[in-house]
Amino acid sequence: LVSRKKKQEDTLISLGDVTIGGGSPIMIAGPCSVESYEQVRTVAAALKEAGITVMRGGAFKPRTSPYDFQGLGIEGLKILKEVAAEFGLKTISEIVDPAHIELASDYIDVIQIGARNMQNFELLKAAGDVKTPILLKRGLAATLDEFVHAAEYIVSRGNTQVMLIERGIRTYEKATRNTLDISAVPILKQETHLPVLVDVTHSTGRKDILAPCAKAALAAGADGVMVEVHPDPATALSDAAQQLNIPQFHDFYAEVKKSGLM
Numbered sequence: 277l278v279s280r281k282k283k284q285e286d287t288l289i290s291l292g293d294v295t296i297g298g299g300s301p302i303m304i305a306g307p308c309s310v311e312s313y314e315q316v317r318t319v320a321a322a323l324k325e326a327g328i329t330v331m332r333g334g335a336f337k338p339r340t341s342p343y344d345f346q347g348l349g350i351e352g353l354k355i356l357k358e359v360a361a362e363f364g365l366k367t368i369s370e371i372v373d374p375a376h377i378e379l380a381s382d383y384i385d386v387i388q389i390g391a392r393n394m395q396n397f398e399l400l401k402a403a404g405d406v407k408t409p410i411l412l413k414r415g416l417a418a419t420l421d422e423f424v425h426a427a428e429y430i431v432s433r434g435n436t437q438v439m440l441i442e443r444g445i446r447t448y449e450k451a452t453r454n455t456l457d458i459s460a461v462p463i464l465k466q467e468t469h470l471p472v473l474v475d476v477t478h479s480t481g482r483k484d485i486l487a488p489c490a491k492a493a494l495a496a497g498a499d500g501v502m503v504e505v506h507p508d509p510a511t512a513l514s515d516a517a518q519q520l521n522i523p524q525f526h527d528f529y530a531e532v533k534k535s536g537l538m
């Protein structure tokens with residue numbers, strides 16, 4: 277169902293007055309984790325000022341270590357909803373439990389399925405049973421064929437509002453946190469009709485190469501880029517090393533726009 281052979285036209289994701297896919301790329305930004313009302317509000321105000329329409333922020337955090345910050349859960353979703361309403365932003369947040377898929381639409385506009393859950397088939401099926409748009413992340417070591425099949429799980433249950441996001445894969449290279457697979461973008465665009473985005477933060481884990489990687493993603497045909505922004509990255513409860521602060525975000529976004537690719 278997700279194949280271009282089945283449907284030639286691009287799938288568009290419509291979030292009220294914001295559309296993802298179909299030719300005008302979007303920048304999605306926000307903190308790794310929702311940590312507090314003030315933290316999210318500070319980021320939202322900056323994003324709004326920059327003209328950003330979709331904010332990300334994790335409330336359920338699938339962390340490598342059980343001793344790391346696990347997120348604020350439903351409380352975090354409530355914060356996102358309140359702040360988004362104040363600033364007129366759309367929101368994306370990860371859901372990890374199939375039991376939360378239905379209630380997620382009370383709080384957020386897009387459900388993210390994280391890399392670690394790309395093949396959590398019960399979660400994919402639950403995501404397929406609702407109408408809420410889904411942002412599906414590529415698994416840490418997933419082939420493109422496995423990635424596309426994960427999307428097929430969702431679409432085959434009836435939810436056609438699915439976007440794919442490349443977020444880097446595991447390789448032997450240590451210079452970046454993961455290896456950004458740029459070739460995934462044109463391949464997924466060719467093979468499927470779904471919007472394809474690139475998460476430059478998790479794929480590189482490095483603030484110093486985000487702009488060139490975002491430009492590469494857009495030049496390769498990506499429908500959008502996602503980046504992490506935090507008011508004070510050094511104190512962040514997750515991914516402290518890789519989040520941009522607000523002035524850095526403004527510079528990053530200006531540089532990407534200067535390319536004329538978005």
Ligand code: PEP
Nearest residue numbers: 334390391392413443478
């Ligand atoms: C995230 O985007 O918040 C995240 C946890 O990323 P990933 O699932 O790609 O590791």
Ligand code: MN
Nearest residue numbers: 308504514515
């Ligand atoms: Mn993160």
